[in-house]
Amino acid sequence: MDRTEILDALKQAILNYDEDRARALVTRALDADIPPLDIVDGGLSRGMKDIGEKFQAMEVFLPELMLAAKVFLSSMELIEPAVLRAGEGKPRRGVAVIGTVKGDVHSIGKALYATLLKVAGFEVHNLGVNVHPGRFVEKAEETEAQIVGISALMTTTMPAMREVVESFAARGLRGRHAILIGGSPVTQAFCEKIQADGYGETAQDGVDLAIRFAEKGGRPC
Numbered sequence: 001m002d003r004t005e006i007l008d009a010l011k012q013a014i015l016n017y018d019e020d021r022a023r024a025l026v027t028r029a030l031d032a033d034i035p036p037l038d039i040v041d042g043g044l045s046r047g048m049k050d051i052g053e054k055f056q057a058m059e060v061f062l063p064e065l066m067l068a069a070k071v072f073l074s075s076m077e078l079i080e081p082a083v084l085r086a087g088e089g090k091p092r093r094g095v096a097v098i099g100t101v102k103g104d105v106h107s108i109g110k111a112l113y114a115t116l117l118k119v120a121g122f123e124v125h126n127l128g129v130n131v132h133p134g135r136f137v138e139k140a141e142e143t144e145a146q147i148v149g150i151s152a153l154m155t156t157t158m159p160a161m162r163e164v165v166e167s168f169a170a171r172g173l174r175g176r177h178a179i180l181i182g183g184s185p186v187t188q189a190f191c192e193k194i195q196a197d198g199y200g201e202t203a204q205d206g207v208d209l210a211i212r213f214a215e216k217g218g219r220p221c
């Protein structure tokens, strides 16, 4: 199998909810020296995107989403050590607090963001999912984080991102921590509307922004 065939088969394994096959293909991909992030983007994430579209078209339902997520997370267990190895020896960049907003339990994109921040040299405090706005503030202050990364995967939970920004403002803390937002329904326009400090379309974009903030500060949004 060449690279494209492996990645296509991996996408298909997600669509078939076939955990054993997905893990075997990930091992094969790593053995074939396919970069870990290409395995995620070119295989696993493509599968998740297709499952989301099938869900929207009512071709699959919640149990299938859960199965696909399980295959994704199980595959990530194999990929993560290879990703983290790439970050070994990197200088320490700063501290990041991340979480998924109140009302939202989607964790996969945020977990990927956490991993890539670690690779880039950040100390990461992952607050998990369904995080109350005040919790972001408390943890950011406690850890003196330069970066607060917020994830939302649903249009219905995006307004909670504004609440997080407002919680920092209400305590006079705007400008002290860069508030970065992301997740598939989030846009640059929304970032500007709620006056967050930056939007990352992908986890890697979010890491690049975090590095810029940690190094220079400023408001890229």
Ligand code: B12
Binding pocket: 045, 048, 049, 051, 052, 053, 055, 056, 062, 065, 066, 068, 069, 103, 104, 105, 106, 107, 108, 109, 110, 112, 113, 149, 150, 151, 152, 153, 154, 155, 156, 180, 181, 182, 183, 184, 185, 199, 200, 201, 202, 203, 204, 205, 206, 207
């Ligand atoms: C897997 C999944 C689930 C799983 C989640 C499991 C888990 N542990 O995360 C389960 C089954 C639990 C689930 C539940 C639900 N889901 Co759901 N789910 C998905 C699905 C298929 C994939 C999401 C995913 O993991 N993608 C892969 C990751 C890698 O991509 P990502 O999260 O977008 O992250 C990337 C970037 O966005 C970015 N990123 C993400 N966060 C951040 C943060 C920062 C700071 C930065 C910089 C970057 C960044 O980095 C990542 C990589 O580059 C999506 C479809 C989709 N298109 O998103 C639907 C989807 C998000 N779900 C949806 C819905 C409706 C639901 C439910 C309400 C269903 C129901 N009837 O109960 C519940 C909601 C429960 C709740 N209260 O949260 C809808 C949302 C529609 C909307 N209103 O916007 C979607 C879009 C499906 C659809 N097309 O209709 N879901």
